[in-house]
Amino acid sequence: MxxxxxxxxxxxxxxxxxxxxxxxxxxxxxxxxxxxxxxxxxxxxxxxxxxxxxxxxxxxxxxxxxxxxxxxxxxxxxxxxxxxxxxxxxxxxxxxxxxxxxxxxxxxxxxxxxxxxxxxxxxxxxxxxxxxxxxxxxxxxxxxxxxxxxxxxxxxxxxxxxxxxxxxxxxxxxxxxxxxxxxxxxxxxxxxxxxxxxxxxxxxxxxxxxxxxxxxxxxxxxxxxxxxxxxxxxxxxxxxxxxxxxxxxxxxxxxxGVELVKDLPQPQEIKSVDELKKSIANGEQVVDLRASASFGNGYIPGTLNIPFNKSFANWAGWIVDYQKPLYLLVDPESLDQVVNVLHSIGVDGEIGYSDVSKLIEETEELDSYQSISAEEAKKRIDAGEANVLDVRNQTEYDEGHIEGANHIMIGTLKKRLDEIPTDKTLIVQCQSGARSAIATSILKANGFNDSVNLSGGYAKWKKELSI
CATH class of the missing domain: 3.60.15.10 (Ribonuclease Z/Hydroxyacylglutathione hydrolase-like)
Structure with missing residues (x-):
């Protein structure tokens, strides 16, 4: 046998x-x-x-x-x-x-x-x-x-x-x-x-x-x-x-039942920054697959960030709209692997892609977001200058959270944007900083420009501030 x-x-x-x-x-x-x-x-x-x-x-x-x-x-x-x-x-x-x-x-x-x-x-x-x-x-x-x-x-x-x-x-x-x-x-x-x-x-x-x-x-x-x-x-x-x-x-x-993989549409390359910006302006979803640190330092405005790692399938399944075309900013050498993962969770529609490094180099106006330390976050909170958004799971939140934090699990964030306060800087937080980085990209793409990511998340907050 x-x-x-x-x-x-x-x-x-x-x-x-x-x-x-x-x-x-x-x-x-x-x-x-x-x-x-x-x-x-x-x-x-x-x-x-x-x-x-x-x-x-x-x-x-x-x-x-x-x-x-x-x-x-x-x-x-x-x-x-x-x-x-x-x-x-x-x-x-x-x-x-x-x-x-x-x-x-x-x-x-x-x-x-x-x-x-x-x-x-x-x-x-x-x-x-x-x-x-x-x-x-x-x-x-x-x-x-x-x-x-x-x-x-x-x-x-x-x-x-x-x-x-x-x-x-x-x-x-x-x-x-x-x-x-x-x-x-x-x-x-x-x-x-x-x-x-x-x-x-x-x-x-x-x-x-x-x-x-x-x-x-x-x-x-x-x-x-x-x-x-x-x-x-x-x-x-x-x-x-x-x-x-x-x-x-x-x-x-x-x-x-689903279509056979051989019958699915093949990914189509998008070579122009202007074409990509037009897609974003039309409300289409564009996902940048770089690591969060690289994305946060400079990205095309309106794009979302889901890093291509072991958690990609999970977060893509939460965030990607299956009814809309999907555009990927990706390392071309990883494209086949990325598409296989997307097909494994049933993302079978039209997929466009661009070489992310090349596109970033050609884009004159990039956006970015800040990642702040636990100490800096506490200063802003204590001064009344910031609200906190906790994007962890419910069980994590129940086990302990920053006092006064609003809780919206990251997977439901796109549908609950109207619940987020806009009167102060928004500090986005998860357990380690990975999920909150994805959430920050979602918020920035939807007009929450005064959003920052808590580096190290709640774990670092507890460790450094002994709370």
Whole structure:
């Protein structure tokens, strides 16, 4: 048997290729949209990818199952659990098989057994894997998707918070409790291969270790220590981070299907500063992908700043308007990687781009913003010369904040600009200074010209001022 682990750091997403080397057949579990890595492995190991397994309708990335069906003729193994609202659509023309709890199917000498594990979503399933190539007659491990992670479990509130399905959070928590009771009955030696790691918004305390075992999670996973439903529900629902706005889009596209990547429009280069300024004047979105420090020292007025790093997919999903064309100011060598990330979260519309370094050099009038120290910020606040805007998550704000700070989570900032006071300098603050830099660019682009970024954020404020 062959088992390969693939991890997309931009989405904290794990996928797996499982193959029978006797028959040369393989499947991909919870595939990412960019299937190049699977193609390369298949060629290297002389495998034919015959299947794509999905543990549920994902909310945080576009599934690559349909790409694999198109490229390899792979059969899609999809959940037939859950109610009518959570059934896959537009799959009649696809090679597929709907599966339910207790179903089994074989790929060469490999046997996959379906286990319905609702809680994160109603249709969620896990796949138990038995390798019958030798003498084994019991499962060696399970692909849990967003059911059980290392040190955490899938959040049940996404349907309500992201997809707008009211009243589903508590019901999902109840389902999760029942699923975990069933999980506890599995043998301790069983390996657990989840679909996400640390940094994913699909849980609140995911570990950074790629895999675990049932026995280890029974001992140390907080969610498996509860024997009483109400206490479990409360703990599971409390403190969950705000789900990125794009999650609702992902739920929809993974349910109904998206265009193949090969059919999407190709990025078009914008060479003129005047053309770019005209786009900004028309209210179109232009995003500069440089590091915040470089952007703050000089940028084209009206542009937003989302640095291209591991958090790019998350903040792009919050901030980018999926209904409008998108213009990127980017290092051309990074363009393909950037576009792949955008496609992974369903940004499939028209994309324009310019060489950011060249464009900045050619632009005569650049804007900038100031980053100030905690000491300077306190002086201005104490003198009554500044207001504070805290753009962190609600849980961070509740744990401690600058006295008198207004709180608007950065992902919702564009829709709540009318709540921001304009009578004084606005000091924008997060935990470390990274999110507040993005927020400052949003504010400056929307006319809040007297905005400054708190360098080092609330963490430095507490450390330096001993508050």
């Amino acid at each position: 062959l088992l390969r682990y693939f991890y997309d750091e931009n989405l904290a997403h794990a996928s797996y290729v499982v193959g029978c080397q006797v028959t040369g057949e393989a499947v991909v579990v919870d595939p990412m949209r960019n299937i190049t890595a699977y193609e390369e492995l298949a060629a290297k190991e002389n495998l034919n990818i015959v299947g794509a397994l999905e543990t549920h309708i994902h909310a945080d990335f576009v599934s690559g199952s349909r790409e694999l069906e198109n490229r390899f003729g792979a059969k899609l193994y999809l959940s037939d659990e859950g109610d009518a609202d959570w059934k896959y659509q537009n799959i009649d023309q696809l090679h597929h098989q709907l599966v339910k709890d207790g179903d089994q199917f074989k790929i060469g000498n490999l046997v996959f057994e379906v286990m319905h594990t609702p809680g994160h979503t109603p249709e969620s399933i896990s796949f138990l894997l038995t390798d019958r190539g030798g003498s084994a007659d019991k499962a060696m491990g399970m692909f849990t998707g967003d059911f059980v992670f290392v040190g955490d479990v899938g959040r049940p509130d996404l349907l309500e918070k992201a997809a707008g399905v009211e009243g589903t959070s508590k019901a999902g928590a109840k389902d999760m409790f029942k699923s975990l009771e069933r999980f506890k009955q599995l043998p301790d030696y069983l390996q657990v291969w989840p679909a996400h790691g640390a940094g994913s918004a699909c849980g609140k305390a995911l570990g950074a270790v790629p895999s675990t075992t049932v026995g280890y999670e029974k001992m140390f996973n907080w969610a498996l220590q509860y024997d009483e439903l109400e206490a479990f529900q409360k703990e599971l629902l409390d403190g969950q981070p705000e789900p990125p706005a794009y999650f609702a889009v992902m739920k929809s596209v993974n349910k109904t």
